[in-house]
Amino acid sequence: MTLLNVNALGVTLGDPLFTDLNLTMSKGDRIGLVAANGRGKSTLMSCLAGEFEQTTGDVTRARGLRIGHVQQYVPEAAQELTLYDLVLDALPTEQAEYESWRVDVALDELAVPYDLQHQPLNTLSGGWQRTALLAAAWITEPDMLMLDEPTNHLDLHRIGLLQSWIAALPRELPVLITSHDRAFLDATTNRTLFLRAERSRVFDLSFTPARAALEEADAADERRFANDLNKAQQLRKQAAKLKNIGINSGSDLLITKTKQLTERAAKMEAAAKPAHKERSAGEIKLGNSGTHAKALITFDEADVTTPDGRLLYRTGQKWISKGDRVVLLGANGTGKTQLIQMVQRALDGQEGSAVKSAPSVVPAYSDQHLSQLDDAATPMTTVAGQFDVGDQRARGLLAGAGVNIQMQDTKIGALSGGQKARLAMLVLRLKNPNFYLLDEPTNHLDIEGQEALEDELIAHGASCLLVSHDRSFLRNVGNRFWWINGKKLEEIDSPDAFLQGEMAGD
Incomplete structure (x- = not known):
């Protein structure tokens, strides 16, 4: 049964985000919505939920359809509410008075610890804020769920719980999910919509097989376009030959035939549509200046502790x-970031003898909040002020990284998460490092950006220590794996045992 039908939908905000989109959502659909940063995923969800007016086309919803739309951020007006009260406020007043037990059930299903339930949302992490929004949508008993980047800021354990929660939903409940987590999309969806400015495509497949089908379809379009242009060119050649013969012989019939062939060629060229070419959200390029040192970073029985001195491991x-790309694995709170910070202090010459760096190490550090970027600075002053590249070169580098000319003199705090992430990667490259220290580098990066970062780290033989909750990224990049297991840091051959335990909630 079709619950929602989209016909020729389009939204233009300066430039077209998407046009002529056709989509149906029926009972049992679990659709992954995939596009680069800033290409209209959230806008489309708002259109489908009736919260944003489209430019063209129609959205038809089944009578009485209740949509649970889980957005990315808690509204500013609700930031001071407790997590519990945000969920309770989603119920009608009378129902909230007599059926507050529904809140307890929803929070229990989503495994929200009791001690967090009565804390103000503005004191909680982004991951818990997302969980609160999900609970608030679910408690209204929706007929359809729309989840906008639900895995952002979640650790592997919470991602596993969310996957299990979605799997346990009533089979007929349709769900639309936007995410840049490839493994999550594969685990939770059975259809995939690739949103494009023109000719969006839908496949009845989860992300990975759908991506292969998309590439095949685009290649077929490319071949068809080339073939159509070739046929048109052949017709023009025939027309040119007939024209010469017609002029020389004075044949009106040949002149007419020439005109017909030329018109056919023109129609064929006009009808030929080039294959889709994805506009890059901004390039990600890295470098590796190299070093002769065999050991870049050494640990000699180092104690990793909490800020108040309690031993973690x-x-x-x-x-x-x-050439080592070491992935640091561990449950949330076990001390991954503390080890990253210890290495950072050693690189700055501030750590004791237990952690050392070779004198020739040139580091590049990025943390999960991109705090190495100054929100009050501009992209232009960040690049031109730190590096001897000149203003014109700086503007070219920024444009290539996806920060257009209009945004280059705007404060960094006004950039999107994706633009900030790409700017951070540009700054890392310009440092010309030989060692990367990366704490959640894929936060805010779309799938294209994640794959570009993977390719760059591998292609340049980069040396790095990194933390990531993206299973696809850490599997593809890592060639060594360190697991914080109890009070010890163990090297393991594969991350699979750890990942399986975390995703199962062990």
């Missing part, structure tokens, strides 16, 4: 050599 004797 010991590293044992370990080292990071040239």
Whole structure:
């Protein structure tokens, strides 16, 4: 049964975000919505939920359809509410008075710890804020769910719980999900919509097989376009020959035939549609200046502690050599970021003898909040002020990284998450490092950006220590894996045992 039908839908905000989109959502559909940063995913969801007016086309909803739309951020007006009260406020007043138990059930299903339930939302992490929004939507008993980037800021354990929660939903309940987490999309969807400015495509497949089908369809379009242009060119050649013969012989019939062939060629060229070419959201390029040092970072029985001095674990004797891409694994709160910060202090010459860096190490550091960027600065002053590249070169580099000319003199705080992430990667490259220290580098990066970062790290033989909750990214990039297991840091051959335990909620 069709619950929602989209016909020739389009939204233009300066430039077209998407046009002529056709889509149906029926019972049992679990649709992954995929597009680059800033290409209209959230806008489309708002259109489908009736919260934003489209430019063209129609959205038809089944009579009485209740849509649970889980957006990315808690509204500013609700930031001071407790998590519990935000969910309770989603119920009608009379129902909230007599059926507040529904809140307890929803929060229990989503495994929200009791001690967090009565804390103000503005004191909680982005991940818990998303969970609160999900609970608030679910408690209204919707007929359809729309989840906008539900895995952002979640650790692997919470992603596993969310996957299990979605799998346990009533089978007939349709769900639309936007996400840049490829493994999550594969686990939770059975259809995929690739949203484009023109000719969006839908496949009855989860993300990975749908991506392969998309590439095949685009290649077929490219071949068809080339073939159509070739046929038109052949017709024009025939017309040119007939024209010469007609003029020389004075044949009106041949002149007429020439005109017909030329018109056919023109119609064929006008009808030929080139294959889709994705506009890049901004390039990600890295470098590797190289070093002769064998061990870039060494750990000699280093104690990793909390800020108040409580021991979390010991590293044992370990080292990071040239070409090592070490992925640090551990449950949330076990001390991954603390180890990253210890290495950062060692690189700055502030750490004790237990963690050392080779003198030739040139580091590049990015944390999960991109705090190395100054929100009060501009992209232009960040690049031209730090690096000897000149203003014109700086503007070209920024444009290539997806920060257009209009945004280059705007404060960094006004940039989108994707633009900030690409700017951060540009700053790292310009440092010309030989060692990367990366804490959640894929936060805010779309799938294209994640894959570009993967390719760059591998192609340049970069040396790095990184933390990531993106399963696809860490599997593709890592060639060594360190697991914080109890009070020890253990090296393991594969991340699979750890990932399976985290996703199962062990």
